[in-house]
Amino acid sequence: MKCPMIPPDENERLQALAAYGLGQDRPLPALEPVVQIAARMFDMPVAAINMIGSDHVFFAASVGVGTVDMGRDVSFCAHAINQTDVMVVPDSHLDERFHDNPLVIGPANLRFYAGVPLTSPDGYALGALCVIDGQPREFSDEDCERLRELAKMAVDRLELRRLEISTEQSRRPFEEFARNSPTAVVWFDAHLKIIAWNQAAATLHGYRLDEGEGLFIDQLIPEREHHMFHQLVSQAVTTGTFDGISMPETAYGLRKDGTEFELGLSLFCWQEHGQLIFNAHLHDITAKKREEEELHRLATTDLLTGLANRGCFYREVEHALVAARPIAVLMLDLDGFKDVNDTLGHAVGDSILREVAHRLEEGIGKSGLAARIGGDEFALLVHPMDDLVQAQSIAQTLINSLAKSIVIDHHEIRITASCGVAISPQHAQEALELIGNADLALFHAKRLGGAQSFVFVPALRMEAVARHLYGLELHRAVHEGELVLFYQPQIRLSDGSLAGAEALIRWRHPERGLLSPAAFLPALENGPLAATVGDWVLDQACAQVAQWRRYGLRDFRMGVNLFGAQFRVDDLAAKVISVLERHGLPPSALELEITENIVLEHDEVALESLRRLREAGVGVAFDDFGTGYASLSLLKQYPLSRIKIDRSFVQGMLESQQDKTVINAVIDMANAYSLETIAEGIETAEQQMALLEIGCSEGQGYLFSRPLPAIEFADMFGLVHHLSRLSRNA
Structure with missing residues (x-):
């Protein structure tokens, strides 16, 4: 635990504090409204004004705090007085000054703190106004400004207390203190007769300044408030002070025209020439209450x-x-x-x-x-x-x-x-x-x-944890080269010839074996490695198609799926063209596959990149068509060359007239926009024939082949022998 620093002006500071006559057994009721407003305004369970003594901290006012005997060495406020602005501790467990503080690890469970110093007119830090919670919290710049405003109110009331104390020795004339004060001040005697008031008090109650003398306090408050006010004054007459007398939370003032307003009330008294003189400090808090209610509404609505x-x-x-x-x-x-x-x-x-x-x-x-x-x-x-x-x-x-x-x-x-x-x-x-x-x-x-x-169901949490763990392991997988590409052939439905392939990522996990994308793709797509892995897939797939085109597959094209993150990093169009040039490929050898989510998330960024690529001759295929919500509008807006019909429609087309109708509609739309079509998930010859009959030109699926490693793909299409012969000739 880090103990608070002792200010270099400690002796002078303590002398300034003594002038306010405060102590653990002498709180200041006038400060209670300040802490109550603070607790409500910030929705905090605890608000307090703590005065920092030589070795102890005492509460001048508090809400949500019981009896506390607090040493200065553990006090957060003792740290706050060494600052000139608001001290905010969002989570004490994460702060090296306080993580092992008894107030943090003990029953008090102090997790959040925000405090602003309260200074005397001479600039000495007397204590702090603070708000506290048992849960970590955020505290915005606006919150800090609101706490500073409340601190100004507290300092004003403390200064009135100091003036009250000082007048017990030598009271300054009322006019010196209150004549030009913005605070409404009324000076009255034990019979509740007004001796004097300032312009602010006269204006507050709707009178001229010269109408005050001779009025009684009862004329400034509604009749239902008279008994309460008389009791307060009677108790002060008995004890000689308002210290320890609880002020009402709600009171009302009365204007000359009979209208009422909600009143903030602070009362003081002192001996002058052997008689008790009373001072009332009044505030119209109607507007402030409305402001507080509005702030609360804005903060919660x-x-x-x-x-x-x-x-x-x-x-x-x-x-x-x-x-x-x-x-x-x-x-x-x-x-x-x-x-x-x-x-x-x-x-x-x-x-x-x-x-x-x-x-x-x-x-x-x-x-x-x-x-x-x-x-x-x-x-x-x-x-x-x-x-x-x-x-x-x-x-x-x-x-x-x-x-x-x-x-x-x-x-x-x-x-x-x-x-x-x-x-x-x-x-x-x-x-x-x-x-x-x-x-x-x-x-x-x-x-x-x-x-x-x-x-x-608990399995969902387990899946989320698994995605998180996969996200952590993916860093190792990328570094150790555990990611590999498989290739699924794309076939012309008319004659069964090979048109191209789709590059599909797999993970050769050292413990779990070969993992399909469903196991790790969500973690990859939403993690920091998406763009890096996407660029690697693009480069590897282009290198592979360049080799296959050199060794026999002249018009072969490669389909590569893009991650959304690739649109946010660097210039995607320039990067793709650079990769094609590096591998000696024409733009037509590459077809980039995009999903609706990528398009919707990146809008203009994706659109501009894809337009440049399409103009350069690179194919752009819309994957999983028909499963989203914005497909029709995107057909018109995006520079596409091909539509991929989703497997969910293909697999049900022979049994479901609805699925077949959807496929017909997709092909009609593709023809209207001069786009090619390819169907995914073809598993039977009947599906192939049905698709061919309604105008679909290409397909991929287990009928033709599952995704294969590069060497097996080459073997399946007669490239292994060709590559071997070229190797021997070399």
Whole structure:
């Protein structure tokens, strides 16, 4: 633990602190509203004003803190007074100054701290205003500014206390202190008769300055407040001070015209010529309360939809779990929303999101909380809920509700949604884990095709962990050369001749053997190695096709799948052309395969790169066509040369008229745009003949060959003998 530094002006600092007459048994009630506002404003369980003594820290005001005897050496505030600005500790466990502090590892469990020094008029640090939480938190620049503003309020009230103390020896005239003060100050006697007030007080209550003398305090507050105020003054008359007397949290002032306003009230008294004189410092806090409420609304509400935002949702889930209530978390995502947004515009997209929010709120009712997490992703908290079947039923009801048409600006729009479900305590008892499990279930629901719900099962977490581990191992695999390429032939359906091949990545794992892309591709695509591996695949595949073209396959082309990351790194078009030139290949020898996800994620960047490549003569194939949401619009926009018909339609085309109709439609569209077609997943001769009859020119699948290593591919198509003969001649 790192002890706080003792300031070089420590003696002077302690003398300045003594002038305020504060101590552990002498808190300052006038500071209570400051810490209460701080706790509410930042949604913190603890807020305090700590004054730093020579060896101890004492609380001038606090909320959420019991009796504390705190040494200066462990105090976070004792560190804060050595700074000139806000000291923020987002997570004490990660801070070398505090990770082993007794307040961190002990029952106090202090994880987050933000504190700003409180300084005397002479610049001496007296203590700090701080907010504290038992959970790690973020604290923005705006939060720091708001904490500084509250510190100014606290310093103002401390200074009033110092003036009160000093007048017990030699009281400065009222006019010197208060005449031009922006704070409303009223000077009155034990009979509640006003002796004097300043312009701020007169204006606050709707009077002229010269109308104050002779008024009574009762004329400045509503009648229902009279008893409370009389009691406060009576207690002060008895004890000779307002110290230790609790001020009301809520009070009201009365203007001359009879209107009321919410009042912030601080009271002081002192002896003058043997009589008690009272001082009231008044603030119209109506606007501040409205500002606080608005700040709270902004901090907890999604501005577009009016639903709770991400932070609010996480806190509510956490509170429910701490209270040991059985709950369900539903994570919901709109299917294909980006295509609607891009097609109809963001204004229509925003209207859709607002309507979705309305339907979710109606569907969830008063039994839970609906939130917008971001983009087109929503979350729902349902409580009490411990029945998986019922939770999934609610999810399906919400999905059905969202599937009903939405009419916006004369557009009738239909959307679908996917939903993941997790419940506590079965699936998790901690907020982040429970929400994460619901998110994994959502991811699986979308993989199943969308428009449905899925309940979390532990296998999903195991898959996620496996993806993470694969991500870690991929660094070794790339470095050690464990990644290899297999090649699947692409065949002309008319005569069965070889047209080309698709390069497919495999992983020769030293312990798990040969791994298919399904095992590691998600980790690779979303990890930092995607662009590096993508460039390697491109170079290896081009080297291989260059060799095969030299040794007999003259018009052979190679299909290479692109990763989205390759569009973000360097100049993809220039890199591809450079690789072709290095291997002596014409552009027609290469066909780049892109999926809809790549196109949707990278928009103009991908479009520009692909246009340049297409103009240079490189083929561009649209993979998995028909399975996405934006395919039709992309046909017109993107510089394609070929459409790949997805295997899911091919495998069902002989039994399903719908699948066959989809394939017919795809081929008709391809012909309309002068594009070639190739069907994936052909497994039977009947499928081959049916595809040929409806105009599909090429195909690939297990009917012709599974993906093969380069040497087996060469052997299958008679290149091994040719290569061997050329080697002997050489």
